Amino acid sequence: MLEVKNLKTQIDTDAGIVHAVDGVSFTVEAGQTVAIVGESGSGKSVLAHSIMQLNPKPPAFYPEGEILFEGKNLLKLSEKELRKIRGNEIAMIFQDPMSSLNPVFKIGDQLVEAILTHQKMSRSKAKDRAIELLKDVGIPDAQARMHDYPHQFSGGMRQRVLIAIALACNPKLLIADEPTTALDVTIQAQILELMRDIQKKYGTAIIIITHDLGVVSQMADKVLVMYSGRIVENGSVNDIFYRSSMPYTWSLLRSLPRLDATAHERLINIEGQPPNLVSPPKGCNFHPRCPFATEKCLAVDPQLTVRGEDHWAACILSQQEFDEKKEQFRISEDKRGVPIHD
Known part of the structure; x- marks a missing residue:
């Protein structure tokens, strides 16, 4: 139904060109739920607005890529043509x-x-x-x-x-941008249940944008993990939660609060800050914050590579190397008395 190919969304600001979406590609099938996750500032909402063509032009522009909805490239349509699609075939639920x-x-x-x-x-x-x-x-x-x-x-x-x-108007694709962020957990559960019921009734495909991995586990068929404007891992819910292959995804999962945590266990955070999207770091964008980074990570810009059936990750480490690094890290934390969340 939807195919995004090498999409780049850039925003002209006083500080320079912000690379808000940087070479993103993915597909959405009819009736499928795709979750896009990542920290604030990772490009999730800009990507959603790019699909709907809601980013003001200028300052936003699209130097590369295609957004194909049922074969039509939305980037090539006039505003009049887009108005026939917005709301009618693609609809959006905003955060507030x-x-x-x-x-x-x-x-x-x-x-x-x-x-x-x-x-x-x-x-x-x-x-x-x-x-x-x-x-x-x-x-x-x-x-x-x-x-x-x-x-x-x-x-x-x-x-x-x-x-x-x-x-x-019974849209074929529904984009939900943080639809439950401002709600308490009881109402959040009701809204998610409502979205599932609607999907069953109307057969609607859903893109849900969230930083809440609990929502992802309940809703998604496929998960896209975004960092600094890029998709760094793409896979099923089981792949992302139980066979993550990218240090950023693993770090996100480790930072989740746990119901089985004891009183003395602290929340494990991701060190550092997301990169400046005006001048991203050379090599892997995550290397300044990555616990497994080596000198090679400063020189190589990793691309998505196959890690399993319908599972891709952007990391120079092989799955075996990544698993070994995790084990070494776990042993090191255990010696220092740091709670082990994996």
């Missing part, structure tokens, strides 16, 4: 529902507007469709709540309304 919903219009009016923009139907039928959508996303007393304003809904209910607006 309060800033995405217009506070001076009723929820029902905003839903009806989204439907009428893309669908040829009467206003009365659009209103019926809006009520049906609110019911689908679990809004109680949907007909009455059509007349309420965004501030009259809780955070979780506002997120449900955003999902309803995104589903207004």
Whole structure:
């Protein structure tokens, strides 16, 4: 359904050209859920906005690459052609529902507007469709709540309304950018369950962008790990969680809080800071923070290489070398009395 080929998204700033997305390639199949994970600043949201062509041009520009949606290169389409695809075939759920919903219009009016923009139907039928959508996303007393304003809904209910607006035209691809970040864990679980139910009902493909690996484990079929604008590992949930082949992915997993941790165990963080995307480091972008870095990492810019069936990682270490390094690191931490999380 979607094929991104060697996409580069650059942003012209006063400090220089920011290489926000740097040679990203991946595919999304019909009905599949693909999770994009990484630290803040890794390029996840810019990648999502690039697919939707929502990055302002200028300062954003695309020196290389293709974004093929059902064979059409979105980078080559006019704004008028893109408007037919946005909302109608590809929809997006943004992170903060309060800033995405217009506070001076009723929820029902905003839903009806989204439907009428893309669908040829009467206003009365659009209103019926809006009520049906609110019911689908679990809004109680949907007909009455059509007349309420965004501030009259809780955070979780506002997120449900955003999902309803995104589903207004039965899109083939739904992009969810941190859809549960501002919600408590109970509401988060409800929203994720809702997205799964919607996917089963409509057969929608989903790209979910998150830094929460717990969400990934529940939702994803395939995982893309991003670092400094690049995909550094790509594989199934089992590959990423149990057979990670890139030190950054392994470091992310080790930094997760654990329910079985004892009171004296500290949270293991990734040392250092993400690189400056105006002037990335030479060689491997992760080498200044990597516990396994060698002098070769300063000279070689690793590309994604096959580590298994549908599993790729960008690291100069072979899987055997990586496993040996992890074991040596584990022994070293054990001697220093550092809690072992692997």
